[in-house]
Amino acid sequence: MTATDADDARTFTVTGQDWDDLTDALKDVKDERIIVNMGPQHPSTHGVLRLILELEGETVTEARAGIGYLHTGIEKNLEFRPWTQGTTFVTRMDYLSPIFNETAYVLGVEKLLGIGAEVPEKADVIRVLLMELNRISSHLVAIATGGMELGALTVMTIGFRERELCLDLFEFITGLRMNHAYIRPGGIAQDVPEDTVARVSEFIELMKKRLPELAALCNANPIFKGRLEQVGYLDLEGCLALGLTGPVLRSTGYPWDLRKTQPYCGYEDYDFEVITWDTCDSYGRFRIRLAEMWESLRIMEQALKRLKDLDGAPVMVADKKIAWPSQLSVGADGQGNSLDHIRHIMGESMEALIHHFKLVTEGFRVPAGQAYVAIESPRGELAAHVVSDGGTKPYRVHFRDPSFTNLQATSVMSEGGMVADVIVAIASIDPVMGGVDR
Amino acid sequence: MNDQNIGQNSGMFGVEDTGDTSGYGGLTRQQATPSRTSDVGVQPYGGWFKELADALAFTEAEAVIHRGELTFHVRRERLLEALQVLRDELRFELCSGVSGVHYPADQGKELHAVYHLLSMTYNRRVRIETSAPDADPHVPSAVAIYPTLDWHERETYDMFGIVFDGHPGLTRILMPDDWPGHPQRKDYPLGGIPVEYKGATIPPPDTRRSYS
Numbered sequence: 001m002t003a004t005d006a007d008d009a010r011t012f013t014v015t016g017q018d019w020d021d022l023t024d025a026l027k028d029v030k031d032e033r034i035i036v037n038m039g040p041q042h043p044s045t046h047g048v049l050r051l052i053l054e055l056e057g058e059t060v061t062e063a064r065a066g067i068g069y070l071h072t073g074i075e076k077n078l079e080f081r082p083w084t085q086g087t088t089f090v091t092r093m094d095y096l097s098p099i100f101n102e103t104a105y106v107l108g109v110e111k112l113l114g115i116g117a118e119v120p121e122k123a124d125v126i127r128v129l130l131m132e133l134n135r136i137s138s139h140l141v142a143i144a145t146g147g148m149e150l151g152a153l154t155v156m157t158i159g160f161r162e163r164e165l166c167l168d169l170f171e172f173i174t175g176l177r178m179n180h181a182y183i184r185p186g187g188i189a190q191d192v193p194e195d196t197v198a199r200v201s202e203f204i205e206l207m208k209k210r211l212p213e214l215a216a217l218c219n220a221n222p223i224f225k226g227r228l229e230q231v232g233y234l235d236l237e238g239c240l241a242l243g244l245t246g247p248v249l250r251s252t253g254y255p256w257d258l259r260k261t262q263p264y265c266g267y268e269d270y271d272f273e274v275i276t277w278d279t280c281d282s283y284g285r286f287r288i289r290l291a292e293m294w295e296s297l298r299i300m301e302q303a304l305k306r307l308k309d310l311d312g313a314p315v316m317v318a319d320k321k322i323a324w325p326s327q328l329s330v331g332a333d334g335q336g337n338s339l340d341h342i343r344h345i346m347g348e349s350m351e352a353l354i355h356h357f358k359l360v361t362e363g364f365r366v367p368a369g370q371a372y373v374a375i376e377s378p379r380g381e382l383a384a385h386v387v388s389d390g391g392t393k394p395y396r397v398h399f400r401d402p403s404f405t406n407l408q409a410t411s412v413m414s415e416g417g418m419v420a421d422v423i424v425a426i427a428s429i430d431p432v433m434g435g436v437d438r
Numbered sequence: 439m440n441d442q443n444i445g446q447n448s449g450m451f452g453v454e455d456t457g458d459t460s461g462y463g464g465l466t467r468q469q470a471t472p473s474r475t476s477d478v479g480v481q482p483y484g485g486w487f488k489e490l491a492d493a494l495a496f497t498e499a500e501a502v503i504h505r506g507e508l509t510f511h512v513r514r515e516r517l518l519e520a521l522q523v524l525r526d527e528l529r530f531e532l533c534s535g536v537s538g539v540h541y542p543a544d545q546g547k548e549l550h551a552v553y554h555l556l557s558m559t560y561n562r563r564v565r566i567e568t569s570a571p572d573a574d575p576h577v578p579s580a581v582a583i584y585p586t587l588d589w590h591e592r593e594t595y596d597m598f599g600i601v602f603d604g605h606p607g608l609t610r611i612l613m614p615d616d617w618p619g620h621p622q623r624k625d626y627p628l629g630g631i632p633v634e635y636k637g638a639t640i641p642p643p644d645t646r647r648s649y650s
Contacts, residue, residue: 067611068610068611068612071612071613075597075622076621076622076626076628077628080628080643080644081643111505112505114505240531240532240558241584241585241586242585242586243532243533243535243585243586244586245532256558261558261561262561363649368472369472369504369505370504370507370509370539370552370565371504371505371507372507372534372554372563372565374556374563381534383534383554385537385554387472387539389472390472391649392649393648395472395539396537396540396622398537398538400534400535400537400554404589404593405586405589405590408588408589437612438612
């Protein structure tokens with residue numbers, strides 16, 4: 001520990017394992033008011049989030065969040081790549097819900113292209129299937145890390161064990177555990193592997209046994225309830241003023257879910273409930289996430305049923321000016337090339353080679369205009385504001401990330417409470433810093 | 439309104455109305471203002487679009503409909519009045535934020551601030567767009583009307599240099615406090631270095647051959 005005197009305040013820098021030194025140094029300090037700088041590297045700040053807390057004893061009188069530590073300039077980078085390559089960027093924004101980022105961006109591009117209605121049914125079904133799988137994995141991390149921050153490590157190990165199953169499925173279907181770049185303008189990158197229906201069904205059956213474990217561990221646990229109930233309170237008025245959406249908004253009892261109110265990707269054809277709770281607190285948000293995973297399983301079951309009937313159906317728009325020319329898949333040699341396609345363009349058709357070359361290097365053009373497309377991500381309204389000047393690259397893409405907006409509620413949720421409640425309140429917002437900072 | 443061209447792109451391809459497909463004819467393509475692109479034949483519009491246009495008529499807002507989305511272009515002096523009416527009378531309870539767009543070629547209104555509003559009561563969305571010249575990048579802050587805009591306006595200031603007058607604490611939010619420049623502006627370089635891959639050198643993205 002080091003102590004310095006600057007201006008009118010004494011500053012202590014603690015590095016861990018030096019609690020005794022700190023209490024000794026503070027013995028002669030009469031003032032109870034201290035300012036604690038928590039993060040950006042701290043195990044309980046839910047990522048690289050910096051919190052500046054003004055404390056009166058153990059009560060938080062002022063809380064401010066400092067962000068920007070994960071800013072990577074993805075929106076700027078998008079303006080220098082063809083439209084299709086945009087998916088590889090946006091998938092890295094909110095790294096716990098990559099499929100949602102991709103879908104929001106792709107729906108925006110499709111809206112500008114005017115091909116929304118031409119996207120094949122199978123692509124929509126697969127998008128819904130993956131989004132709901134992603135919702136489960138994201139909610140599991142929210143609950144797991146939230147539990148960890150309370151000291152409930154079993155909640156964390158259970159949550160991450162289940163999430164691993166989700167990631168295995170993602171790897172099986174898209175080829176990657178994260179950063180998939182699987183949803184593409186016009187459809188999806190390639191058809192799902194043969195065993196998909198069987199493996200996803202297996203997963204759903206397993207989750208039906210595993211989810212009750214999480215519920216049995218937490219729902220009525222007196223310590224868990226004691227820590228979460230009436231903590232991080234924010235009512236409907238506060239939510240709307242501060243722009244909060246997702247589980248936080250639904251914990252006020254307002255059933256606002258874009259899947260129901262403004263359906264996309266065919267959500268209107270699925271049977272599911274919008275989960276609400278009426279306590280406006282962290283416990284309610286936890287219960288909503290838990291119950292939403294069940295609804296996601298329900299949607300996935302319905303999607304699988306559809307998928308069975310769509311064997312061999314196209315997964316990309318028929319328009320050859322937009323659809324990616326080849327179906328890439330990892331071959332026996334470990335290379336991601338389609339040998340049939342190479343044979344075709346290199347040996348059989350000059351026109352196919354020109355077409356491939358133009359579409360892959362130059363990309364397709366998107367008519368000038370702007371579109372705003374919002375979808376319901378696990379954290380709320382995730383939207384892409386896509387602007388095109390008619391070129392082969394985005395003119396501007398802005399992501400309205402729910403984590404960014406929701407994190408603004410840190411102050412109102414935690415001021416007046418205890419230091420320990422700040423952690424619970426933030427965990428209940430479930431901000432993902434990759435999405436906040438982009 | 440498609441004729442509101444704001445510039446020219448010269449590249450190799452993507453030009454219509456010419457037989458030269460080789461791309462070596464020094465082709466140029468007119469650049470349209472995306473925010474003013476509107477669907478052909480949708481005006482006069484019916485339903486709630488009309489209702490909104492009537493309610494905002496006093497602000498001299500100009501309506502554009504594109505891909506089924508309604509945009510009102512409002513002069514920055516009238517922005518707050520328009521937002522107030524939208525929130526209080528037309529029940530646009532939720533503001534999804536503000537996003538900036540930089541059009542260097544749009545003389546006199548280079549910087550655009552785009553607000554996305556959502557009415558949960560009526561399940562409607564509308565976009566309000568306002569602009570400011572580069573020489574005077576000031577737009578009134580709407581934090582008092584929609585508190586959620588606090589961080590969104592800070593981000594737009596950080597990325598585009600639009601100064602939101604009346605914001606309670608307009609500081610940088612994503613970039614470090616002492617960062618020079620505003621990264622999302624079109625005149626701000628992307629940066630990057632050439633990368634060697636399997637013996638070949640890949641130039642940084644902003645110096646690669648461009649087709650648009």
